[in-house]
Amino acid sequence: MSSQESLEEKFNKLLFDTNKCSNAANWKVLGQEQDGFVLSWESKDGMLKDSHTRVGFVDLEYKNLKILHNFGEKRCLVQATVNKNKSLIGYTVKTGNDLYEIFLTSVHERKENRISSSPTQAAIQFLHRTKDPVFTTDDIKLKEKFLVFMHQQNITLNQVELSKTANDKWFQSSSISSDIIVRQFSWAQWDPHLQSLFYVSVKATPSRLMQGEEDEFERVPRPPQPSLSCLQFHDDLPHETVLNIPLNLPEGTAPPVGLPGPENQYCENPVPLKIHDNTLELSIICNSKGLAYVCHHYIYYGKEGDVEIDEDDCVNFAYSVTALHHCCVIECVISDVPANLAYNVLPTFVLHGEQHLLVFASDLFTHLLDVGSAHEPCNHVIISPPLTLPLYPSPLNNAPVKLGALMLDLSSLEMFTVKVTKSQLSMSFRFDHSCQNRIAILHQLLQHYHDYETVSDLMKWLVKSESRNLTTAKLIQELLVGTAYANATRNIPNDALPLISILPLTTASKQPRAGVVWLQQKELWNTAMTLLSPQQRLVPYRADTWTRLWDAAHSKPSERFSxxxxxxxxxxxxxxxxxxxxxxxxxxxxxxxxxxxxxxxxxxxxxxxxxxxxxxxxxxxxxxxxxxxxxxxxxxxxxxxxxxxxxxxxxxxxxxxxxxxxxxxxxxxxxxxxxxxxxxxxxxxxxxxxxxxxxxxxxxxxxxxxxxxxxxxxxxxxxxxxxxxxxxxxxxxxxxxxxxxxxxxxxxxxxxxxxxxxxxxxxxxxxxxLHVDAIKAIFGDMTEKRLGVSYKVGLLQLLPRTRARRILNQWGHPISYMYRAREHALLLLSGESANRDHRQVTQRRNISSRGIAAFPSADRLSPLDTFLDLLTAKASLTELDIPLLVEATITSTEDFLI
Structure with missing residues (x-):
């Protein structure tokens, strides 16, 4: 946690600047809009003994607080929303008998309109226009649309008309019209910035034909298949379905029998606005750049049938992240988690900067998934030890920071930034001995943090503390590839930027990571089929989140250079x-x-x-x-x-x-x-x-x-x-x-x-x-005694002929004369040209006083004379190096090895 800010203190200051009131208490965030948050608080006015509930709106852009409604009594508000011009308020009240009631109130009329009530979780949400309407007549009317959610029942699109009076006040001028757009949904989430509605419904699947006992075919019904859909809303156009994905939910994800607590317990967290019970934990994260993640959390216990689970038993805590823009699924399983802990902890999925997704459960695990659009995902980091944060923080994915994750704790009204720092990556490098995790950490430091000093410190620590680690070579390979990629892409011309996606990026593999934390990655088959193509949209080829996502999912990048x-x-x-x-x-x-x-x-x-x-x-x-x-x-x-x-x-x-x-x-x-x-x-x-x-x-x-x-x-x-x-x-x-x-x-x-x-x-x-300079240094370090000469001769035999001849010419030892003379005679006898190298003369001993006379005989025919006659028959005297042959012959008669 890098920074923390108390929203309660900030709200009190804004309220005092607005209304000169400082006796507010029990602040609560009731909803999130495109431009701010809807709040409620309790305060007293004048001589009143009892406090009453008020609703206001905090504008994040202009940093002011606007009081919208005073109930005059305490109300148990669980969720609220306002329209764009802040003239209508929709809110949800939870009564003592767990009944959800939805009301619509005009800010200026102070009159409540009860819309619906439901025994299941309910909510209301206004649609926000992208552009402000243009009024041309004196009778100014405005149509506002809002959604009403009732869990396991339906989602309705409602419309109400507002009129503006002479004193610039808005009031409701027509009854509310309603239209059911979704039936029988089990889960729903609203994205205020994209104006998109995600929901999960169970759709009937066509039956299949199977051959019976008497060779007759009969239709066998298939079980209903849950699917995830997305509705995109527009200002003046009808809504359209832009996404439809079949959900393959793992078996055994429902809470097993035996653990305390209601089976359909609702979570009253309005940020982000989600309508669901605890039977399905799903989160959708999207942004305007075409990134889309479907995050699913589930628990399975590996036992067949309906088996009662005790609190002391261990289960498997798992999650999956489907990156639609990459057409892949990242799955993670944390095994041997106590059941009491697993069923009381929810993982948080939040964007960490622009290229990462941070997934964590406080004190259980913290994962930094590299799933951005810069390159294909493969370098996922397991942070050790895991972060310690509030139990149920709400992610603010629509307001990502440059390098970190923005979170909001609704219970304490603390807004904080979670940031995976370089020191945490270094600690994880030292704590976790997994080679894949260490490669991923080096990738993060080289490509995303550009911190070569930390990389240097980590490698020095690794060599010092784990000098015999066999995985060091793989880390060095990652350093080579990662550093080359970082250097090469630093100043690439704009016209050649697309070619970067083909350059080598990392040595990390996509193979599953084994161990207590099991992480794997799977490819999806043709994700583009689940999206609405650009030509099928209401406004064809208009660029938005879903057209960018379709382009990313429809095209597969070329294979990187290996x-x-x-x-x-x-x-x-x-x-x-x-x-x-x-x-x-x-x-x-x-x-x-x-x-x-x-x-x-x-x-x-x-x-x-x-x-x-x-x-x-x-x-x-x-x-x-x-x-x-x-x-x-x-x-x-x-x-x-x-x-x-x-x-x-x-x-x-x-x-x-x-x-x-x-x-x-x-x-x-x-x-x-x-x-x-x-x-x-x-x-x-x-x-x-x-x-x-x-x-x-x-x-x-x-x-x-x-x-x-x-x-x-x-x-x-x-x-x-x-x-x-x-x-x-x-x-x-x-x-x-x-x-x-x-x-x-x-x-x-x-x-x-x-x-x-x-x-x-x-x-x-x-x-x-063995180049010439290395051989010279080695020869210079060796002695000229028997063992040293033997070593030198052994090295010369391993060298190429040209290099060995060059070393022999510069070695002033008697044995070099013998080898050079033998090679000289060999070339002559084989009929090849062997021109004399006159540079050798200065390295020989003075033999002018002896010469051929060193070998006298009765008829003046020594063995050397006979050998020279044989050579002259094969070559001319100009090609014959007589001094070298004589010197080699004399040396062969001496004991020069000591």
């Missing part, structure tokens, strides 16, 4: 990837710059993405972003992502189940380029964050790269290696490019952290990529 699809292709193509054999690639990245190199275009793209705000996960990478290979693997991954994403955007925008529009190649290329650049920037940010989680920060250590690794202690190096290994796994699983310089840094870190057999195993499985 990074795993690119990862599967890279698994095959990278087998043939040889960096030393490729030249630097060129790929178009800028829409207006033509063809440019990725290495030069990406820094500009990343720099432009940072201009929208401060850099996320602000710290420096623990290595230099540079590579010495001729063709960077990062460029290759970026090029594949760019190609695949561009094709997916083009197909999804024009050929998918929901064609967005016909985009130009510039739109597709701009969005694809921005997202690929955001992928690289997200990779850099997450890499920095994970290094900080391991306790490695460049600002504290000063050095980067290999020098930084050498300065770390053993525990710090191990922690850093674990985080970098998880980062590499997640990046490869999602086909995200890693920063330049990471592969060499990670390889050297593995060399300094792992035992030598494990390091070789990682290298053989291509986890470590």
């Amino acid at each position: 990074p795993s699809h690119v990862a599967d292709k890279l698994m095959l193509s990278l087998l043939c990837y040889q960096p030393e054999a490729l030249s630097r690639s060129s790929t178009p990245l800028s829409p207006g710059a033509g063809i440019c190199s990725i290495s030069s275009a990406l820094p500009d793209l990343v720099r432009s993405s940072r201009e929208g705000g401060k850099e996320n996960f602000n710290s420096q990478l623990p290595f230099q972003e540079s590579e010495t290979c001729t063709a960077s693997k990062q460029e290759y991954v970026v090029a594949v992502n760019l190609r695949e994403l561009s094709m997916h955007l083009l197909k999804g925008a024009t050929q998918g189940p929901r064609p967005i529009f016909c985009p130009s190649p510039m739109h597709v290329h701009a969005v694809a380029t921005r997202f690929v650049g955001a992928q690289l920037e997200a990779s850099r940010q997450v890499c920095r964050l994970l290094a900080a989680c391991a306790g490695v920060e460049v600002q504290k250590h000063g050095d980067k790269g290999f020098l930084l690794i050498d300065q770390l202690d053993e525990n710090r190096r191990k922690a850093l290696f674990i985080m970098m290994e998880r980062f590499l796994y997640c990046a490869e699983a999602l086909a995200f490019p890693v920063p330049q310089g990471f592969t060499s840094f990670f390889a050297y870190l593995g060399y300094r952290t792992l035992p030598w057999p494990h390091f070789l195993q990682y290298t053989r499985r291509h986890v470590f990529e």
Whole structure:
């Protein structure tokens, strides 16, 4: 609860400003209209000993209180309504024998007209016009319409005519006409802002044919099917049915026999105005943007037949939210709830901002459902511990706040804002170990709260307290995808905004969550059939809530781009990837710059993405972003992502189940380029964050790269290696490019952290990529003794031929001469050209004093002479590197391994 306001104090102040009266008591909210609330209170006038009931109206826009009627006695009002010009009052009185009586009173005539009475719950509600009527004659008459509800009986649409006198007073000039519009309803709700009536009725279903015993078909009646309908009212046009949904209510939702309390107990809460008993708990939430939620609460106990339930027994407390604009149903079951608690707690459904629905029962559960129109629902958060609020707060869904939920406690007249804060999300992250819930929390912080500092703190806490948690990799994947989406959608051109719905958003799955709180999501079949299409409306194609809802339910969004699809292709193509054999690639990245190199275009793209705000996960990478290979693997991954994403955007925008529009190649290329650049920037940010989680920060250590690794202690190096290994796994699983310089840094870190057999195993499985700079650092750290030389030779055998030859040329050890000479002779004998590398001369020992004379014989024919004769028969003297062969021969006779 973030803020709280006492309406009683506010009403007293408004009443004192209006009537200079301050002795009011027992304030009560009787109803809600489009522009304010209908109130009642008790006060005394003059010398009267007994207080009497008054009715007034609080205008929320102008913040004033208008006194409408004084009864002169105490009245038990349970509900009231006023027309738009505040000249008529309709109210419901509950008598001592639980009889509901409905009255209509003119403000100026002070005369009560009893409309109806009912032993079941009843209410009255005025219809409000969108536009004020225009009067052209002196005899000004006004027709007012109002609804009368009588539970389990009917709903009538009534009309009365008002005339205006010379002193600007309105009085009733005709009798009330009535027309039944709904019969035998079990539940009804009125939406004052949309001027819509929702109700549940039982409709007979057609019988079905079944084959009998003698091959004769007979008609078998079907049980009646309850359905939810909506009537939309207009100023001058008849009302129309815009929604008709069959309700598939779970079995066993009625209160079981054995618990105390009447079976048809009514709840006297006029905000929002609902007419029903406790056999059906339903709430409808709609807004003008085309969002519609059908919220149903029920209890089932998993026992067959009519079984008596004791207060100490446990039942299943459940609810469902049908998001019509998403064509899906979200179901939740809280198991093992004491029956006494379950039957005395009602869940509250209220809009939390524009993109969330907050569902909570005080001290039992609090759920933040991500069901807005921004993207498809999947990241629902379970808040732990649950909120503690008044028992029966009334949601004010028609007045949503920017980030929070507005509630009204009718018993204490306290209006408060419920807000799921960042601290509550952080506490839930630490309290709940569910991987899906933690992914949903990261999604909320990244996409909706844009709080990267809290994300950084949570990841540091996770690494420190749960270092061996196997779900950390999935959280890192959510960080990569979520950060890339947030960066890419920051400054998208308006013409390309529809393409955002196809970009990767999250790694969360829609699979059911198991446990005490069981949450699942189901798709509905063709929700658009339950709505009235725009061409079938009274005024065809006039935009309102229901046409927007029909558009959202009728069209299914295209499938989002999956990074795993690119990862599967890279698994095959990278087998043939040889960096030393490729030249630097060129790929178009800028829409207006033509063809440019990725290495030069990406820094500009990343720099432009940072201009929208401060850099996320602000710290420096623990290595230099540079590579010495001729063709960077990062460029290759970026090029594949760019190609695949561009094709997916083009197909999804024009050929998918929901064609967005016909985009130009510039739109597709701009969005694809921005997202690929955001992928690289997200990779850099997450890499920095994970290094900080391991306790490695460049600002504290000063050095980067290999020098930084050498300065770390053993525990710090191990922690850093674990985080970098998880980062590499997640990046490869999602086909995200890693920063330049990471592969060499990670390889050297593995060399300094792992035992030598494990390091070789990682290298053989291509986890470590041994570039020239990493090999030089490793060779420099090893000794030139027998074991060190053996390790170096083992590494050289794992390298590609071109890279191994390059390292051998720079290794000044005698064994390198032997390997180079053998390769030189092999090339000559196989008939391939083997031009001499004159850079090798400076690395050899001085052998001019010995030469071939080192191998004397009687006939001057040594084994070396014979071998040289064999080589000269295969190649010319210009291709023969005699000094290298001689040096290798001399070295083979020496014991150079100590």
